[in-house]
Amino acid sequence: MPKANIYWESFKTFFKIGIFTLGGGYAMIPLIEEEVVNRHKWVSKEELLDLIAIAQSCPGVFAINIAIFIGYKLRKLRGALATAFGTALPSFLIILAIAIFFAAFKENRIIAAMFRGIRPAVVALIAVPTFRMAQSAKIGWTNCWIPVVCALAIWLLGVSPIYIIIIAGLAGYLYGIYIKPTES
Amino acid sequence: MIFLDLFITFFKIGLFGFGGGYGMLSLIQHETVERAHWLSTSEFTDIVAISQMTPGPIGINSATYCGYTAIHNAGYGELMAILGSATATIALVLPSLILMILISRLFMKYMNTRPVRSVFTGLRPAVVGLLAAATLLLCNPENFSTPIVNPWQFWISIALFAATAFGTGYLKINPIRMICYAAFAGLLLLY
Numbered sequence: 001m002p003k004a005n006i007y008w009e010s011f012k013t014f015f016k017i018g019i020f021t022l023g024g025g026y027a028m029i030p031l032i033e034e035e036v037v038n039r040h041k042w043v044s045k046e047e048l049l050d051l052i053a054i055a056q057s058c059p060g061v062f063a064i065n066i067a068i069f070i071g072y073k074l075r076k077l078r079g080a081l082a083t084a085f086g087t088a089l090p091s092f093l094i095i096l097a098i099a100i101f102f103a104a105f106k107e108n109r110i111i112a113a114m115f116r117g118i119r120p121a122v123v124a125l126i127a128v129p130t131f132r133m134a135q136s137a138k139i140g141w142t143n144c145w146i147p148v149v150c151a152l153a154i155w156l157l158g159v160s161p162i163y164i165i166i167i168a169g170l171a172g173y174l175y176g177i178y179i180k181p182t183e184s
Numbered sequence: 185m186i187f188l189d190l191f192i193t194f195f196k197i198g199l200f201g202f203g204g205g206y207g208m209l210s211l212i213q214h215e216t217v218e219r220a221h222w223l224s225t226s227e228f229t230d231i232v233a234i235s236q237m238t239p240g241p242i243g244i245n246s247a248t249y250c251g252y253t254a255i256h257n258a259g260y261g262e263l264m265a266i267l268g269s270a271t272a273t274i275a276l277v278l279p280s281l282i283l284m285i286l287i288s289r290l291f292m293k294y295m296n297t298r299p300v301r302s303v304f305t306g307l308r309p310a311v312v313g314l315l316a317a318a319t320l321l322l323c324n325p326e327n328f329s330t331p332i333v334n335p336w337q338f339w340i341s342i343a344l345f346a347a348t349a350f351g352t353g354y355l356k357i358n359p360i361r362m363i364c365y366a367a368f369a370g371l372l373l374l375y
Binding site: 019020021022055056057058062063064065069077080087088090092098100118121122127128132136138146147149151166168171172176177 | 210230270284322
Protein backbone atom coordinates (compact mmCIF):
# COMPACT_ATOMS: atom_id res chain seq x y z
CA MET A 1 0.00 0.00 0.00
CA PRO A 2 1.38 3.44 -0.88
CA LYS A 3 2.03 5.62 2.12
CA ALA A 4 -0.96 7.92 2.23
CA ASN A 5 -1.01 11.17 4.16
CA ILE A 6 -1.39 10.15 7.80
CA TYR A 7 -3.50 13.18 8.73
CA TRP A 8 -5.97 12.48 5.98
CA GLU A 9 -5.93 8.76 6.76
CA SER A 10 -6.60 9.24 10.48
CA PHE A 11 -9.23 11.91 9.77
CA LYS A 12 -11.04 9.51 7.42
CA THR A 13 -10.86 6.65 9.90
CA PHE A 14 -12.37 8.64 12.75
CA PHE A 15 -14.93 10.21 10.44
CA LYS A 16 -16.07 6.67 9.72
CA ILE A 17 -16.12 5.84 13.42
CA GLY A 18 -18.14 9.00 14.08
CA ILE A 19 -20.69 8.11 11.42
CA PHE A 20 -21.24 4.53 12.43
CA THR A 21 -21.77 5.13 16.13
CA LEU A 22 -25.48 4.95 16.67
CA GLY A 23 -26.87 5.73 20.09
CA GLY A 24 -23.43 6.81 21.21
CA GLY A 25 -21.31 5.33 23.93
CA TYR A 26 -19.60 2.04 23.93
CA ALA A 27 -21.16 0.46 20.87
CA MET A 28 -18.23 1.95 18.98
CA ILE A 29 -15.47 0.07 20.80
CA PRO A 30 -15.43 -2.94 18.44
CA LEU A 31 -15.31 -0.60 15.44
CA ILE A 32 -12.44 1.40 16.93
CA GLU A 33 -10.57 -1.80 17.62
CA GLU A 34 -11.10 -3.05 14.07
CA GLU A 35 -9.93 0.19 12.48
CA VAL A 36 -7.19 1.32 14.80
CA VAL A 37 -5.68 -1.98 15.94
CA ASN A 38 -6.34 -4.53 13.20
CA ARG A 39 -6.41 -2.42 10.09
CA HIS A 40 -4.05 0.49 10.62
CA LYS A 41 -1.97 -0.91 13.51
CA TRP A 42 -1.69 2.52 15.11
CA VAL A 43 -1.80 1.06 18.61
CA SER A 44 -1.64 -2.45 20.04
CA LYS A 45 -4.69 -4.07 21.52
CA GLU A 46 -3.36 -3.79 25.09
CA GLU A 47 -2.59 -0.14 24.56
CA LEU A 48 -6.10 0.48 23.26
CA LEU A 49 -7.62 -1.20 26.32
CA ASP A 50 -5.59 1.10 28.57
CA LEU A 51 -6.66 4.14 26.57
CA ILE A 52 -10.31 3.06 26.72
CA ALA A 53 -10.12 2.72 30.51
CA ILE A 54 -8.65 6.22 30.86
CA ALA A 55 -10.97 7.81 28.30
CA GLN A 56 -13.99 6.37 30.10
CA SER A 57 -13.08 7.79 33.47
CA CYS A 58 -12.09 11.20 32.12
CA PRO A 59 -14.61 13.97 31.51
CA GLY A 60 -15.78 14.73 27.99
CA VAL A 61 -17.12 12.73 25.11
CA PHE A 62 -15.70 9.21 25.16
CA ALA A 63 -15.25 8.88 21.38
CA ILE A 64 -13.52 12.25 21.20
CA ASN A 65 -11.19 11.34 24.07
CA ILE A 66 -10.12 8.13 22.34
CA ALA A 67 -9.69 9.95 19.03
CA ILE A 68 -7.46 12.57 20.63
CA PHE A 69 -5.31 9.94 22.36
CA ILE A 70 -4.67 8.11 19.10
CA GLY A 71 -4.23 11.23 16.99
CA TYR A 72 -1.77 12.64 19.49
CA LYS A 73 0.17 9.42 19.54
CA LEU A 74 0.44 9.48 15.75
CA ARG A 75 1.32 13.12 15.05
CA LYS A 76 1.13 15.16 18.27
CA LEU A 77 -1.22 18.16 18.30
CA ARG A 78 -1.93 18.18 14.59
CA GLY A 79 -2.76 14.50 14.64
CA ALA A 80 -5.09 15.01 17.61
CA LEU A 81 -6.84 17.86 15.79
CA ALA A 82 -7.30 15.67 12.70
CA THR A 83 -8.86 12.77 14.61
CA ALA A 84 -11.01 14.95 16.91
CA PHE A 85 -12.28 16.91 13.93
CA GLY A 86 -12.96 13.68 12.05
CA THR A 87 -15.01 12.24 14.94
CA ALA A 88 -17.08 15.38 15.49
CA LEU A 89 -17.71 16.39 11.88
CA PRO A 90 -20.33 13.79 10.85
CA SER A 91 -22.41 14.52 13.97
CA PHE A 92 -22.08 18.23 13.40
CA LEU A 93 -23.21 18.11 9.78
CA ILE A 94 -26.08 15.68 10.34
CA ILE A 95 -27.43 17.57 13.37
CA LEU A 96 -27.12 20.88 11.58
CA ALA A 97 -29.15 19.57 8.65
CA ILE A 98 -31.82 18.27 11.03
CA ALA A 99 -31.85 21.46 13.11
CA ILE A 100 -32.44 23.61 10.04
CA PHE A 101 -35.13 21.25 8.79
CA PHE A 102 -36.78 20.85 12.18
CA ALA A 103 -36.91 24.59 12.84
CA ALA A 104 -39.11 24.88 9.75
CA PHE A 105 -41.37 21.92 10.57
CA LYS A 106 -41.73 22.26 14.32
CA GLU A 107 -45.14 23.88 14.01
CA ASN A 108 -46.35 21.14 11.71
CA ARG A 109 -49.24 19.34 13.44
CA ILE A 110 -48.02 15.85 12.55
CA ILE A 111 -44.47 16.46 13.76
CA ALA A 112 -45.79 18.13 16.93
CA ALA A 113 -47.99 15.10 17.70
CA MET A 114 -45.09 12.72 17.16
CA PHE A 115 -42.92 14.67 19.57
CA ARG A 116 -45.66 14.71 22.21
CA GLY A 117 -45.33 10.93 22.14
CA ILE A 118 -41.54 10.94 21.97
CA ARG A 119 -40.91 13.23 24.96
CA PRO A 120 -42.12 10.92 27.76
CA ALA A 121 -40.27 8.05 26.05
CA VAL A 122 -37.03 10.04 26.11
CA VAL A 123 -37.42 10.70 29.83
CA ALA A 124 -37.61 6.91 30.27
CA LEU A 125 -34.49 6.52 28.13
CA ILE A 126 -32.61 8.66 30.68
CA ALA A 127 -34.26 6.96 33.67
CA VAL A 128 -33.20 3.44 32.65
CA PRO A 129 -29.42 4.06 32.47
CA THR A 130 -29.67 5.70 35.90
CA PHE A 131 -30.40 2.28 37.37
CA ARG A 132 -27.94 0.53 35.11
CA MET A 133 -25.22 2.96 36.18
CA ALA A 134 -26.24 2.53 39.81
CA GLN A 135 -25.52 -1.18 39.44
CA SER A 136 -22.12 -0.71 37.85
CA ALA A 137 -21.20 1.94 40.45
CA LYS A 138 -22.07 -0.68 43.12
CA ILE A 139 -24.75 1.41 44.79
CA GLY A 140 -26.14 -0.45 47.82
CA TRP A 141 -27.76 0.30 51.17
CA THR A 142 -24.66 1.91 52.65
CA ASN A 143 -23.94 4.38 49.86
CA CYS A 144 -27.30 4.98 48.21
CA TRP A 145 -27.59 8.25 50.14
CA ILE A 146 -24.89 9.75 47.89
CA PRO A 147 -26.82 9.68 44.60
CA VAL A 148 -30.05 10.54 46.44
CA VAL A 149 -28.53 13.63 48.07
CA CYS A 150 -26.88 14.68 44.79
CA ALA A 151 -30.11 14.28 42.85
CA LEU A 152 -32.20 16.18 45.41
CA ALA A 153 -29.64 18.99 45.61
CA ILE A 154 -29.81 19.46 41.84
CA TRP A 155 -33.53 18.87 41.47
CA LEU A 156 -34.96 20.78 44.43
CA LEU A 157 -32.24 23.25 45.38
CA GLY A 158 -31.00 23.99 41.88
CA VAL A 159 -27.37 23.26 42.79
CA SER A 160 -25.16 23.09 39.70
CA PRO A 161 -24.07 19.55 38.78
CA ILE A 162 -20.58 21.00 38.36
CA TYR A 163 -20.32 21.64 42.12
CA ILE A 164 -21.61 18.13 42.77
CA ILE A 165 -18.84 16.72 40.55
CA ILE A 166 -16.15 18.80 42.26
CA ILE A 167 -17.33 17.87 45.76
CA ALA A 168 -17.68 14.18 44.86
CA GLY A 169 -14.18 14.05 43.37
CA LEU A 170 -12.69 15.75 46.41
CA ALA A 171 -14.64 13.54 48.80
CA GLY A 172 -13.48 10.43 46.96
CA TYR A 173 -9.90 11.63 47.16
CA LEU A 174 -10.09 12.34 50.89
CA TYR A 175 -11.93 9.10 51.54
CA GLY A 176 -9.24 7.16 49.70
CA ILE A 177 -6.46 8.83 51.69
CA TYR A 178 -7.83 9.06 55.21
CA ILE A 179 -10.59 6.51 55.65
CA LYS A 180 -10.00 3.59 53.38
CA PRO A 181 -6.40 3.63 52.24
CA THR A 182 -6.61 0.15 50.79
CA GLU A 183 -8.85 -0.48 47.83
CA SER A 184 -7.85 -2.66 44.97
CA MET B 185 -22.43 38.46 24.49
CA ILE B 186 -24.24 35.20 23.90
CA PHE B 187 -21.48 33.56 21.83
CA LEU B 188 -18.90 34.03 24.57
CA ASP B 189 -21.38 32.76 27.16
CA LEU B 190 -22.12 29.77 24.93
CA PHE B 191 -18.43 29.03 24.60
CA ILE B 192 -17.74 29.25 28.35
CA THR B 193 -20.81 27.15 29.14
CA PHE B 194 -19.92 24.28 26.82
CA PHE B 195 -16.27 24.46 27.84
CA LYS B 196 -17.41 23.89 31.44
CA ILE B 197 -19.66 21.06 30.30
CA GLY B 198 -16.74 19.43 28.50
CA LEU B 199 -14.49 19.88 31.52
CA PHE B 200 -16.90 18.47 34.11
CA GLY B 201 -18.90 16.09 31.94
CA PHE B 202 -18.10 12.82 33.65
CA GLY B 203 -20.07 9.63 33.16
CA GLY B 204 -20.47 9.50 29.39
CA GLY B 205 -23.20 10.99 27.23
CA TYR B 206 -26.01 10.67 29.75
CA GLY B 207 -24.01 12.12 32.61
CA MET B 208 -23.21 15.05 30.37
CA LEU B 209 -26.90 15.57 29.53
CA SER B 210 -27.53 16.51 33.15
CA LEU B 211 -24.94 19.30 32.89
CA ILE B 212 -26.19 20.48 29.51
CA GLN B 213 -29.72 20.61 30.85
CA HIS B 214 -28.77 22.51 33.98
CA GLU B 215 -26.69 25.05 32.09
CA THR B 216 -28.83 25.65 29.01
CA VAL B 217 -32.35 25.19 30.41
CA GLU B 218 -32.26 25.98 34.13
CA ARG B 219 -29.53 28.60 34.28
CA ALA B 220 -29.32 30.41 30.95
CA HIS B 221 -32.91 29.77 29.75
CA TRP B 222 -31.66 29.36 26.20
CA LEU B 223 -34.07 26.48 25.61
CA SER B 224 -37.34 25.24 27.07
CA THR B 225 -37.54 21.81 28.70
CA SER B 226 -39.53 20.42 25.78
CA GLU B 227 -36.96 21.75 23.31
CA PHE B 228 -34.22 20.11 25.34
CA THR B 229 -36.13 16.82 25.40
CA ASP B 230 -36.60 16.98 21.63
CA ILE B 231 -32.87 17.57 21.24
CA VAL B 232 -32.08 14.52 23.36
CA ALA B 233 -34.47 12.43 21.25
CA ILE B 234 -32.88 13.56 18.00
CA SER B 235 -29.34 13.16 19.40
CA GLN B 236 -30.20 9.63 20.39
CA MET B 237 -31.59 8.73 16.96
CA THR B 238 -28.84 10.18 14.77
CA PRO B 239 -25.33 8.78 14.33
CA GLY B 240 -22.49 10.12 16.43
CA PRO B 241 -21.80 10.57 20.14
CA ILE B 242 -24.77 11.97 22.08
CA GLY B 243 -22.60 14.65 23.71
CA ILE B 244 -21.51 16.10 20.37
CA ASN B 245 -24.97 15.81 18.86
CA SER B 246 -26.70 17.59 21.70
CA ALA B 247 -24.03 20.30 21.98
CA THR B 248 -24.31 21.04 18.27
CA TYR B 249 -28.08 21.15 18.49
CA CYS B 250 -28.22 23.20 21.69
CA GLY B 251 -25.80 25.74 20.24
CA TYR B 252 -27.95 26.10 17.15
CA THR B 253 -31.22 26.41 19.07
CA ALA B 254 -29.84 28.80 21.69
CA ILE B 255 -28.73 31.30 19.05
CA HIS B 256 -31.85 30.73 17.00
CA ASN B 257 -34.08 31.40 20.03
CA ALA B 258 -32.11 34.56 20.80
CA GLY B 259 -33.46 35.94 17.53
CA TYR B 260 -30.43 35.57 15.26
CA GLY B 261 -30.53 34.30 11.69
CA GLU B 262 -29.56 30.95 10.24
CA LEU B 263 -25.89 31.74 9.67
CA MET B 264 -25.41 32.93 13.26
CA ALA B 265 -27.17 29.81 14.52
CA ILE B 266 -24.73 27.65 12.56
CA LEU B 267 -21.91 29.64 14.09
CA GLY B 268 -23.50 28.98 17.49
CA SER B 269 -23.51 25.24 16.94
CA ALA B 270 -19.84 25.37 15.89
CA THR B 271 -19.04 27.42 18.99
CA ALA B 272 -20.74 24.94 21.32
CA THR B 273 -19.16 21.90 19.67
CA ILE B 274 -15.63 23.30 19.63
CA ALA B 275 -15.98 24.48 23.23
CA LEU B 276 -17.13 21.00 24.28
CA VAL B 277 -14.17 19.30 22.62
CA LEU B 278 -11.50 21.75 23.76
CA PRO B 279 -11.18 20.55 27.39
CA SER B 280 -10.83 16.97 26.12
CA LEU B 281 -8.07 18.08 23.79
CA ILE B 282 -6.18 19.80 26.60
CA LEU B 283 -6.75 17.03 29.15
CA MET B 284 -5.97 14.08 26.90
CA ILE B 285 -2.77 15.73 25.66
CA LEU B 286 -1.71 16.50 29.23
CA ILE B 287 -2.40 12.91 30.19
CA SER B 288 -0.53 11.59 27.13
CA ARG B 289 2.49 13.77 27.82
CA LEU B 290 2.70 13.83 31.58
CA PHE B 291 0.17 11.91 33.57
CA MET B 292 -0.23 8.55 31.88
CA LYS B 293 1.75 6.85 34.62
CA TYR B 294 -0.36 8.41 37.38
CA MET B 295 -3.72 7.35 36.00
CA ASN B 296 -3.74 4.06 37.84
CA THR B 297 -2.45 5.32 41.18
CA ARG B 298 -4.53 5.24 44.32
CA PRO B 299 -5.35 8.98 44.67
CA VAL B 300 -6.60 9.19 41.08
CA ARG B 301 -8.60 6.01 41.47
CA SER B 302 -10.11 7.39 44.69
CA VAL B 303 -11.30 10.50 42.85
CA PHE B 304 -13.02 8.35 40.23
CA THR B 305 -14.51 6.14 42.94
CA GLY B 306 -16.02 9.23 44.52
CA LEU B 307 -17.40 10.45 41.20
CA ARG B 308 -19.28 7.30 40.26
CA PRO B 309 -22.14 7.47 42.81
CA ALA B 310 -22.47 11.21 42.16
CA VAL B 311 -22.90 10.61 38.42
CA VAL B 312 -25.79 8.27 39.27
CA GLY B 313 -27.31 11.19 41.18
CA LEU B 314 -26.75 13.49 38.19
CA LEU B 315 -28.66 11.14 35.94
CA ALA B 316 -31.47 10.80 38.47
CA ALA B 317 -31.70 14.59 38.69
CA ALA B 318 -31.86 14.88 34.90
CA THR B 319 -34.73 12.39 34.87
CA LEU B 320 -36.60 14.21 37.66
CA LEU B 321 -36.16 17.61 36.01
CA LEU B 322 -37.58 16.26 32.76
CA CYS B 323 -40.67 14.86 34.53
CA ASN B 324 -42.58 18.12 34.20
CA PRO B 325 -45.77 19.44 32.60
CA GLU B 326 -43.94 20.45 29.43
CA ASN B 327 -43.16 16.81 28.68
CA PHE B 328 -46.11 15.06 30.33
CA SER B 329 -48.85 17.70 30.55
CA THR B 330 -50.89 17.51 33.81
CA PRO B 331 -53.97 15.55 34.95
CA ILE B 332 -55.90 18.82 35.23
CA VAL B 333 -54.91 20.60 32.02
CA ASN B 334 -55.03 17.59 29.75
CA PRO B 335 -55.74 14.27 31.49
CA TRP B 336 -55.78 12.32 28.22
CA GLN B 337 -52.27 13.45 27.21
CA PHE B 338 -51.02 13.05 30.78
CA TRP B 339 -52.05 9.40 31.12
CA ILE B 340 -50.90 8.53 27.60
CA SER B 341 -47.55 10.11 28.47
CA ILE B 342 -47.29 8.09 31.69
CA ALA B 343 -48.10 4.92 29.71
CA LEU B 344 -45.46 5.75 27.07
CA PHE B 345 -42.91 6.45 29.81
CA ALA B 346 -43.65 3.10 31.48
CA ALA B 347 -43.67 1.21 28.20
CA THR B 348 -40.33 2.68 27.12
CA ALA B 349 -38.73 2.02 30.52
CA PHE B 350 -39.96 -1.57 30.41
CA GLY B 351 -39.07 -2.03 26.75
CA THR B 352 -35.52 -0.74 26.90
CA GLY B 353 -34.71 -1.69 30.49
CA TYR B 354 -36.24 -5.15 30.67
CA LEU B 355 -36.92 -6.43 27.15
CA LYS B 356 -33.73 -4.79 25.81
CA ILE B 357 -35.48 -3.27 22.82
CA ASN B 358 -33.27 -0.88 20.87
CA PRO B 359 -33.89 2.71 22.16
CA ILE B 360 -34.13 4.08 18.62
CA ARG B 361 -36.88 1.62 17.82
CA MET B 362 -38.70 2.58 21.04
CA ILE B 363 -38.56 6.25 20.06
CA CYS B 364 -40.11 5.36 16.70
CA TYR B 365 -42.92 3.45 18.46
CA ALA B 366 -43.52 6.40 20.76
CA ALA B 367 -43.64 8.77 17.78
CA PHE B 368 -46.22 6.54 16.14
CA ALA B 369 -48.27 6.36 19.33
CA GLY B 370 -48.10 10.14 19.62
CA LEU B 371 -49.31 10.53 16.07
CA LEU B 372 -52.27 8.19 16.66
CA LEU B 373 -53.26 9.24 20.18
CA LEU B 374 -52.05 12.80 20.73
CA TYR B 375 -52.74 14.41 17.35
